[in-house]
Amino acid sequence: MPTDSTPTIFIDPAKCIGCRQCEIACAVEHSQSKDLFSAIFEDPLPLPRIHILPMGAYNVPMNCRHCDGAPCVEVCPTGALFHDEDGAVMITPEKCIGCKMCAIVCPFGIPEFEALNGVMFKCDMCPDRRAEGRVPACVEACKTGALQFGTIDEIVGRVRKETAEKIIKLKEGEYEEEYNGWDLYRSMYAEIIRVNEGESK
């Protein structure tokens, strides 16, 4: 069976603690200087291609899924959007006419409009880094494991192994949930949301 060799960025909302370091790292990666302290003085200011969405007690990192049959690529009338050799969905700004069709069809709301030049911009899986064999900037910045880079086989393989280990431990009765401050915080925050909302009904 042929396997998918294109790596992608996997997201795990349970592990996203909303530090937004990925956003900063992404913006810096897409700056001219690629250096935080210079980037904040650049004009125009570099923009992040990943966004963290607060959803109640969870945070969801949202960036391009680099879909195999990408609707954005299919719909683009000028061919500005295309798959590059790594399978990443890229944009040629020069070809973009700002029709925003890509934004309309993207199921994840990824392509954004840059008003200054009237073109779209989106997550490009950090092409300069890919060329050097490095992981995307957001993945490198994320220290919690909320963002992971790899092929689908690698990721599901990892999840499968972890779960298998858990099952063995459970069976042997030695499995103990490790202290997890973030989960604790999240359950407390969920309680606050519940209490706040309960009264408004």
Place this chain on the structure above:
Amino acid sequence: MKKYKEVSIDSTTQQMYERAQEMGIETVWERLEKQQPQCGYGLLGVCCRNCMMGPCRINPFGGEPTRGVCGADADTIVARNLLRMIAAGAAAHSDHGRHVALTLLIAAEMAEKFKKEGKPVLELDNMASNTLPYQVRDAEKLKAVAERLGIETEGKTIRELAKEVAEVALHDFGKQDEEALRFLKAYLNPKTYEVFETAAAKAGMPWFENGILPRGIDREIVESLHRTHIGTDHDPVSILLHGLKTSLGDAWGGSLIATELQDILFGTPQVIKAEANLGVLKEDYVNIVVHGHEPVLSEKIVEAAQDPELIELAQKYGAKGINVVGMCCTGLEVLMRHGIPIAGNFLQQEMAIVTGAVEAMVVDVQCIMPATVDVARCFHTKIIDTSPLATFPGAIHIKFDERRADEIAKEIVRTAVENFPNRSKKRVEIPKEKMAGYVGFSVEAILKHFGGNLKPIEEAIVEGKIKGVAGLVGCNNPKIKQDHNHIKIANELMKRDVLLIGTGCWATAAMKYGIFLPEYADTDNVGPGLREFAKEWGIPPALNMGSCVDCTRMLVLADLIARDLNVPISALPVVGSAPEAMTEKAVSIGTYFVASGITTHLGIVPPVLGGPKVVKILTQDLYDIVGAAFIVEPDPYKAARLMYDHIMKKRKELGI
């Protein structure tokens, strides 16, 4: 955008919040929303910025990085961050106390100087003079405090005593010996003193020679910063022990000095009736809101607002007069002593301006949002900052100086009055709601009310008419619907026959809901035992003890009961709670409550969850060290149940 009902249960806040939204004015709730998601490292306390090898953060899921560059692990980082919060909170309270002590000293010295110069003034020895900016309003309390401190009072004038008391207080701030604070020694019962002395040894750290007894108020705060400097103290236990010590310096030092000396200077609160909520703003009057924490200034504003010349000026501009109202703890200070109405608590500061009826918001220190200036720009309101410590960009600066207090207070009031013609009548919308309540329950007032001692309360507790006492403390936090948890916890406890005492923004919340009216005892929110007790003594089921610095009044009260029963405070059926905590001061208060032996509930989890050891120490181990610990529970119903369970456990231990 939030719906108005989501942000508050207070109808005046709801009304003004809706108005702000219509006008496109950004308020605290929008700003909180824009901060989402808030950084998890910060929320968990595992973000360290204590040196420039950092900032460092620890992966809360157990993976790498598990240590900062220097090697500090999550518990060390969390403990250090918490200690810094305690130190900042203690610093805020204590610096407030210092200002009061300095004011007392300045007043005594001015009286001395006047006397030498032979100025024609009344009774300068008693410091009652109409030319002195500050006087001793409660000479009896001055004598009582002096006696407690072991100062010889025989044959001394009030002026001399004032000077000596001020000097002892100031000495406690900066003294360098190893002895416990003189104020602490003067106020604390021996049994609890013993707990403090032995706490560190119990925690396995005998090298804390006098346990957690604070030596100098400033010293413990400075040592907190020293310990948390890179490469110094890394054991969460010793870091937290010093946290207890620092907070005790706040409790039995800085805050206590603030309360006691304010009573001496401005009068000890006595029970009076007053009003609360935005409805206290008056349509046809010049409205001045005094906001912040220190009464040293607001006392003078209240005085200046009674100046006939300024009232006449106000009338000239078409106002009926001058209406001074309070906000936050400054508000509570003037409420407690003069019955000046209080317009609201922390989350209502922007709302007051949105009424369009405020000529000036006079601010001093702490809990004043810089955003008030931005909201004020949408109206004619002037924000006047007065403390040399606190300057607000965009505000008018009329800096305060105790020596010229009268003159400056008048200038401030005049600025407000002269702003009245700029008010646009069309843009005024004052919510009608306000509520009356009895305030002024200082320890002295309570003693007086119960016939000179606390026997009636103690007997009611022993009989089980009252199950115990809960001390509720202030703050609003926009993460919690305003006042919701304050009121729910209060009701749930009163239903279970727990007598409430409280301070700060909790007290203002309670007042707005009528809880400080004796009639409230007739509602279903009060249990039969507490109802009977309240009726018998003609008191409301909850007692307003003042501002957040006045939390020490609650400690002094607990101390008196502990003395009577000859037990440490930790043996009493007493609990504390900060249902909507927000400030570093609240962290210090919570810590000193626990350190003093009062198990305390927090409705908002402070940034500690990233350190499992720290969490365990705070919520469990402290029971063995000081006899009390923290309870963290965001749900007010569950929280009340846990607090009640603790009270019942203590009753059982006491055999009642």
